[in-house]
Amino acid sequence: MIRQSQQIVRLLVAVVTLSGLGLIASAWVKKPTAATPNVVLFFMDDMGYGDLSVTGALDYTTPNLDRMAAEGSRFSNFLVAQAVCSASRAALMTGCYPNRLGISGALGPNSPIGLNPNEETLAELLKEKGYATGIFGKWHLGDKKEFLPLQQGFDEYYGVPYSHDMWPLHPFQERAKYPPLRWIDGNEPKEEIKDLNDAGRITSTVTEKALSFIRRNKNKPFFLYVPHPLPHVPLAASDKFKGKSARGLFGDVMSELDWSVGQILGELKKQNLDKNTLVIFISDNGPWLNYGDHAGSSGGFREGKGTSFEGGHRVPCLVRWPGVVPAGRVSNKLLTTMDILPTVAKVCGARLPKNRIDGVDWITLLKGDNNVTPRQNFYYYYRKNNLEAVRQGDWKLVFAHPGRTYEGSLPGQDGKPGPSPEDHDFPKALYDLRRDPGERYNVIEQQPDVVSRLEKLAEEARADLGDELQKRTGANVRQAGQSSN
Template identity: 30%
Template sequence: MLRLTLTLLLTVLLSLVNSKALAEKPNIIVIMADDLGYGDVSCYGATALKTPHIDRLAAEGLRFTSGYCSASTCTPTRYSFLTGTYAFRGERTGIAPPNAPAIIKPGTETVGSILKRAGYTTTVIGKWHLGLGSEAGPDWNGQLKPGPLEIGFDTCFLLPTTNDRVPQVYVKDHRVLNLDPADPLWVGSKKPSPNHPTGLTHRETLKMDWSHGHNSTIHNGISRIGFYTGGHAARFRDEDLADKWVEKSVEFIEQNKDRPFFLFFASHDIHVPRMPHERFQGKTRLGFRGDSIVQLDWCVGELIKTLDRLKLAENTLVVFCSDNGPVLDDGYQDGAIEKIGSHRAAGPYTGGKYSVYEGGTRTPFITRWKGRIEPGVSDQMVCTIDLAASLAALTDQKLSQESCLDSFNILGALLGDVGSKGRPDLVQQNNGNNGTYALRVGKWKLQRYDKKIARNVVVEQQLENSSVPQFQLFNLDDDPAEKTDVAAEHPAVTTRLKHRLAEIIRQGQSRPELKSVDQ
């Protein structure tokens, strides 16, 4: 009888322990690099530089070989990551201009709002580039709302646009930081005065020359897209961005170490203008692009060190990803092309930023949760768009029928659970909703171009231009570089994927739990 009683007591205790473990909510950090290619870090094959801290995440976690973002430019990927909905379904989801209003409207379900509802303290620190303010555009001298705080974030510390676009100021919560009312900030699309210095009129003063498009207002010796005046006390140095993101992130983690937190660390590295801090300049033979990768790796290392110091590593899920694939010359003469050597930024894949070739959307993707995720390599297909539904499942939050329309719950795959599968198919897009798509299903990849365009991609470092048909089919198992169109050889596969892509677009959603609008 005593033995039975002890057995029952032990069973109850174990049940309570297991229930507590299941109820625990890990801290969550999503580190999103900017323009980082599949082949840009050493754990994915780079040999021209070393990324020891990113490599450590991979060694202690799960490195995905089929990890994706959903678009090959920044604004649509960030929109899809936060909302769990393909950006081509939204409005104004192409690359946002400097004065763009808030693209994600208040009340929209986001990763931030899901986790806030689950009891998390939430923040985004770094590049935003999803617009701020009302339909009239940002009120740079007043309250910048709506913004992140209206879609689920408790706090934010932002680069409001992207750093090749004006203005070069920080936004803390709803206001430009350190703005002097006596020196108001003006941002516009037209030259404010005939003598306003620009990259065209004062090119000889630049410390980094432009190659195309980035030749308007000059700040810190670099000309940008767009015009601005004033706000001088609020302006930052490009070289200090990474340090500021780390400083604010460490501060946030320390303040919230005793309760669940969500940190979206939105790095600006390695986006142009690539101007790493002086202590990283010259660290690689790849020029400022390579040096910026090393700086990004340092940022990752500082976050890992903070988790270790505060003994949070075993209670924190870290996701490392990129917003799109690589680009070499993206508007500035920074040596990226001249110094590339044998480095392959997209690894074995064709294309990069702006394209729907694999190099545009297949990126480094790593998950680490010490003690929970078994270290290894996974070939399951996962995407940043799936973090919304997957983190909702992790924190036991229900999603409405109107939210996260294309986000799949692939939590098991992200955590490396045996037998768990990633998503069965994925739509890729280039920018906004201009009719350029790709669909991957298993080994097959269909490209669709609704507008007549020219193929303009980097293949083994050579720019290749030729016209392309509306549809192309590739077998990624045999042809990962997408060099040979096999649509004619596999008409049934081509037809099936064409119909599936059209269906996903037409139905307005693809999350499995949702009912089709056709039903």
């Protein structure tokens, strides 16, 4: 009896000891706190302002994104830095005008340039603070090894190195121009995306990789960057979504992208990370309108991708952070993709880059103070380094310039593009975006004082960043990265 009692005592001591060790172990594995929120950044490709049901889309719905807007804030006056792939992404990652970095246009396969590794990206700043950093999707800032994400602050990368129309199977481009398109895992090329059936697995693959990253890093702060390659053409959806929307293939693709967002939001909640995660949803530029039924909607704004009009630059912006970002709010304050870096850095306690940036911190506005105006000015640069317009408040002065137009030409159908002339001559014009967001009424003769003020602003931009149209070099422009091979 005494021996049995001793055994029971030893067993109880062992249980207590193990419980204590478990408590110690759980104390060592700390989940992120309010001082170190997680960050999830969605970046769609060629998705226009009007492509969410909350912003007017028809014949398909985006319930997860609509819920994100209802549970967070929507910023309706949000601009990309340039209305084209690589330049837009460079601005997002660095907080700079892309022409300040020597980046313009859309970099092709085997590009000799890329985002300079000397530039400090948002991923590098957060990694310095102990964040796990992962990107799953489209990079498009140089496909040489020295420019890939693992050399730019990311711990993990799985995705495509550039737009998935840059492949030999594109039916409406020169087939021999491009090499095979392959997934990149870290720094290594993996399986080829051989056809549209393979492309139909892009969204689900990106989603699965993102979900795995959340699960593996749930006990430490993380930065998850999800730059979805779609709805850029060629459009492709998985069998689960193909043929399910009344909007055709474009609606199917958007429904699957909305599903992806819902999966990631659901995983955050499942891992009890929901209330300590800042989630941002934006797009890289407006829609590629000459693709017709395979393109999105600019939501009524003028022109689209590849132009300096609002349809090219203005994109949806949804931000969700329960208990911090007000729910159900719409803000019309001017903001840009360049403003993401300084804002997220401040939220996460990270420093700013050592080199000059152009983004502004809007954390006060983000948290609900609508009396602040973080940004007043914006420069619309395009092509190599053309200053095509400037904005101050709601006034926008467009300079005479050659450029792309979608107007006056019928769009294509079923994935085939219609014409989009690149040499249309746009005249100098002044627009009041408060009452003319479609940029239809030139009031330049009525507002000489406004024109004079904006021309002075343009001179400041040219002195700082240059202007290829005027053959001027800016004093504060840095070089893009140059490939060593």
